[in-house]
Amino acid sequence: LAVEFVAHPDSTETYAAVSILEDFSLGFEVRSLLGHRTKVKDLPKITSLITSKLRSVLVDEIVWPSFKKVRLPDFPAAPRPTTTTATAGGVEAADTQP
Secondary structure, three states, X not given: OEEEEEEOOOOOOEEEEEEEOOOOOOOOOOOOOOOOOOOOOOHHHHHHHHXXXXXXXXXXXXXXXXXXXXXXXXXXXXXXOEEEEEOOOOOEEEEEOO
């Protein structure tokens, strides 16, 4: 699993790019919720079909270089430091640093 935090300098959009490598391991179990009287005849084949379809979707959607964007909340900007300077009349003026 790879997570990259991306912040564009031209906009306020910040997001996490989530991707996985192509040699990922996909492991899960399929069980029948039907009663003991009713049996699924070919549960291993159904498991194989589900695994194949899920792997195909993951490869298309999230395996690197593809990724999913997870938008991060905007954080308020930090206050800019101010400096005071003396002017010719003795009055101080506050300047904001860029």
